[in-house]
Amino acid sequence: MFNVERSGTEVRKLSYKDDKCVGCGICTDVCPTSSLRLGPTVPIARGLIEMDLVSCNADSCVLCGLCSVACPFDALSLTIDGEDIGEMGNYPNWETECVINEDECIYCGRCYKVCPRDAIIFERTLPERKELVRGEISIDKDECIYCSFCADLCPAEAITVNNVPTSSVDVINNSIEVDLDKCVFCGVCKRVCPQNAIKEVCSTCMLQDEIKVPEIVGDAFISKGSCVNCSWCSEICPVDAITITKPFDGTLEVVENEAEEKVCKGDACHACQDVCPCNAVEIVDGKADTNLDFCNLCGACITACPQNIRVLNRTAMKLDNINSESWDEILNSLLGGK
Amino acid sequence: MAVNIDSDKCGHIENCPVQGLCVKICEQGALVEEDGDVKIIPEKCDDCDLCIQNCPNQAISKA
Numbered sequence: 440m441f442n443v444e445r446s447g448t449e450v451r452k453l454s455y456k457d458d459k460c461v462g463c464g465i466c467t468d469v470c471p472t473s474s475l476r477l478g479p480t481v482p483i484a485r486g487l488i489e490m491d492l493v494s495c496n497a498d499s500c501v502l503c504g505l506c507s508v509a510c511p512f513d514a515l516s517l518t519i520d521g522e523d524i525g526e527m528g529n530y531p532n533w534e535t536e537c538v539i540n541e542d543e544c545i546y547c548g549r550c551y552k553v554c555p556r557d558a559i560i561f562e563r564t565l566p567e568r569k570e571l572v573r574g575e576i577s578i579d580k581d582e583c584i585y586c587s588f589c590a591d592l593c594p595a596e597a598i599t600v601n602n603v604p605t606s607s608v609d610v611i612n613n614s615i616e617v618d619l620d621k622c623v624f625c626g627v628c629k630r631v632c633p634q635n636a637i638k639e640v641c642s643t644c645m646l647q648d649e650i651k652v653p654e655i656v657g658d659a660f661i662s663k664g665s666c667v668n669c670s671w672c673s674e675i676c677p678v679d680a681i682t683i684t685k686p687f688d689g690t691l692e693v694v695e696n697e698a699e700e701k702v703c704k705g706d707a708c709h710a711c712q713d714v715c716p717c718n719a720v721e722i723v724d725g726k727a728d729t730n731l732d733f734c735n736l737c738g739a740c741i742t743a744c745p746q747n748i749r750v751l752n753r754t755a756m757k758l759d760n761i762n763s764e765s766w767d768e769i770l771n772s773l774l775g776g777k
Numbered sequence: 778m779a780v781n782i783d784s785d786k787c788g789h790i791e792n793c794p795v796q797g798l799c800v801k802i803c804e805q806g807a808l809v810e811e812d813g814d815v816k817i818i819p820e821k822c823d824d825c826d827l828c829i830q831n832c833p834n835q836a837i838s839k840a
Contacts, residue, residue, distance in 0.1 A: 479798075479831055487801045700824065707805055708825035745826035 443497045451502040452518045455493060460514035461667055461716035462492040463737035466506035469769050474500040481743050484713040504530065508758070509770055511535060511686035511737070513664055531770065534757040536684035537666040539659050543680035546657035550672035550681060555718035558665035559672060563657030567620060570653050574624030574641040576617055582636035585613040589628035589637065597621035598628060669717035669733050687736040687773075689753035691729055701746050703727050711740035711749065752776045779807070779819035779840045780829060786836035789814050799828040799837060 444452040462480040467473075474496045482488040493514070504517035504524050508531040517524050524530040537558075539550070551561035590598040597619075603612040624641035643650070661672070661681075673681035695702045705725035712720040712727060719733035720740065729740070741749045753774045761767045790797045790813050799815060800808045807821035808828060819840075829837045 479833070481827065482795065482798055482802060482831055485802070487798060488795055704823055704825035707823035708827055710827060745830035 440491065441495055441497075443495055443500050443502060445502055449520050450518075451504075453495070453500065453502055453504075453507065453515065454518070455491065455495065455515050457491045457493075457514070459512050459664060460492045461512055461737055461739055462714055462743075463512075463716075463739045464742050465509050465511065465738065465773060466493060466515055468773060469505045469509045471503065471505060471769065472499045472501055475506060477742065480714045480739060481710045484743075505766065505769060508532075508766075509773065511735075511758075512667055529760075529762060531758050531761045531766070533686060534684065534759050535668050535686050536682055537661040537663060537668055537672075538682045539661060539672075540680045540682070541659065543678050544657075544659050545678055545680075546655050546659060547677060549675045549677065550659070553671045553675050553718075555669060555671060555716065556665045556667055558662045558667075559659065560662060561657070561659045563655060563659075565655060566653035568623065569620055571650060572623050572641075572643045573646050573650065574622070574639065574643060576619075576622060576624060576628075576637065576639045578615055578617065579634075579636045579638070580615070582634045583613075583615055584634055584636075585615060586633065588631045588633065590615075592627050592631050594625065594627060595621045595623055597623075667716045667737070668735050669719065670735075671718065671733050674732055684757060685735050686757055687753045688755040689736050689751065689774075691731060691734055691736060691740075691752075692750045693727060693729070693748055694750050695748055701748050703746065703748060708745065710743040710745060714739045714743040750776065779817055779822040779824070780826075780837050781840050782815055782817060783836045783838070784814075786834045787815060788834050788836075794833045799832055802827050802831055 440457050441455045442452060464477045467475045467477045476494050478490055478492050478494060479488060480492060483490060483492055502517060507515040507517040507524060511533050525532060546563040548561055551559045585600050585602055587600045590600045597617055599616045601614045605612055624639055626639050629637045629639040668683055668685045670683045673683045693703055703726045705722045705727060709722055712722060716737065716739060717733050717735055719730050721728050736751060736753055738751050741751050756773060758770060761770055790810055797810055797815065800810050805821045805823050807818050809816050809818060
């Protein structure tokens, strides 16, 4: 987290948020004054060093804002007189997208579990069990000997038997209760009762057509500020309810050169896997394997690879509204090989 | 196989900004601390070059 601020006819302030930064180095690539520096991403990712991924030389920074428009992850923002340049309309904007269509969402929660950035806010309300099962159960307390066979065997743990001794040694306060929210009328208790004290009827089977399918309601949305557009959620969604637009199109390859001993060391190194914000890299048979379905082509792994054998080639980007020729030239330098 | 450590450039654990980043980053156990200095065990080195790339003093190079 750093801020660079300077006042003249207008007040310009550049803010960096380390929690949003993925260490891709796009900002350092576009900085016209080389004021931004990418830190040691691998030791930081492994927790060996605690520091920001990006640092800025406040003396040389001219507060132009190129880094803040180029960052696809909102880690840098420039404000002029308090207003974010991203909101101003005349500055470039990323047309990336991460949306869950709540009409389609069935609240299964798979996206929430796979998101590598914990960017999905998810909660759901399940119906109560008793809305899905029907039946009747009663216990004849005159017959019950409070042996607890039923409670010990109840698969739903719905039966509670208490034997509480009172002050008089030979009197015990016994109780037996069935929690109808848990009971599914399976009949185990009835079958195990040595006293035939339990009467249980399951009417679920007979009535199943009458039992309404309950609606599962919830909330699911993606926090844009935390999302890195990796597509894990949309790839795993069983009902295609999620739309992700990635910042770049292109390819990422590993090009080894055995003659120069430039080969992937896989398990020994796994630097790419450690820095990848998308969880897109896996070590398979001793080599790094990148699944481009989940990769956002940010390039963090390119700088992290000590063998320098990862080749990124961006062919298009979703950065629109570039109105200045010089900015267009600099921002378009993000395309092509790296 | 293995790497060379330039002892003039090396921070010798004590003066290393991370107190032995190369030792910490090497998961092969090829770089160890011995009497406040970094020692290389060549048999264990897998030539991944992580230490070369991440040494804050640029003291490590390919053997």
